[in-house]
Amino acid sequence: MKVQAYLAFDGNCQEALNFYSNVFDAEIKNRQTYADKKIDVPSSYRDRLQHAELKGKGVHFMAYDAAPDTPLTEGTKIHLSIDLTDKNEAQDIYKKLSSGGRIHHELREREWNALFGRFTDQYGINWMINCDLS
Template structure:
C-alpha cells in the first residue's frame, strides 16, 4: 500500500516544493503549468504549476497551484506525518519546517517513546514529525 499527499497552494507550489526538496531531498518531476490549457485563468497565472511531483526514496508529494477562484483553507483539514530515520534528521526537519510557521507541539521525547513535534509551515501545511528508536 502507498499513500500520497496532494497539496494545494495559492501560487506557491514551486516555492514550497523547492523548500521541501531542501529538507527531504528527492526530485521534482512531471511539472505541468497552466500555459497550454484551455481554461479561463488570469494571464499572470499561466506559469503556475497545475501539477508537480516531489519523489524521494520513501515518499511522494503531489501538488498544484489551485486556480484563483478555487476555495482553499490553508492546512486545516490535514496533517502530513513524516517518520524520520534518526533523531537528528527528525529534529532538523521539524526545525526547518517550523521556520516562519507555527509550532503547535515542541519537538520532544513523548510518553509513547518517540520523539515528536507538530507544526504548521509557512505555506499553511500541517506537519507531524516523528522518530521512534
C-alpha cells in the first residue's frame, strides 16, 4: 500500500509545480491538460492541468487544477511534512518554500532535539519541516 498526497489548485497548478520543482530539484511528470479530455469544463480550463506528478529524490506527489464543480477552500487539517537530517538542507528548503507564504512557527531548535518550522506557502499549501539534530 502507498498513501500519497494529491494537491488541488485553482488554475495555478503549473506555476506551483514549477516552484516546487525548483525547491526540491524534482521533475514534473505525466503532465496532462484538460485539452484532449472528454470532460465537461469551460474552454478557459482546457490549458489547465488535469493531472501531473512531481517526482524526485524523496519527493513524489500529484497535483491538478480543480474543475469548476470542485469547491476549493484553504484548510488546516493536512500538512505535508518533510523529514530531514541535514541542517543546511532544512534551512534552505524552509527558506525557499516559505518565501511569499505565512510563517506559523519559525524554523528553530525544539525540545525534541530537532529543527522544526511550520508555514503555509504562497499557494496555500501547509508544510512542516522537521530536521533531527541527534
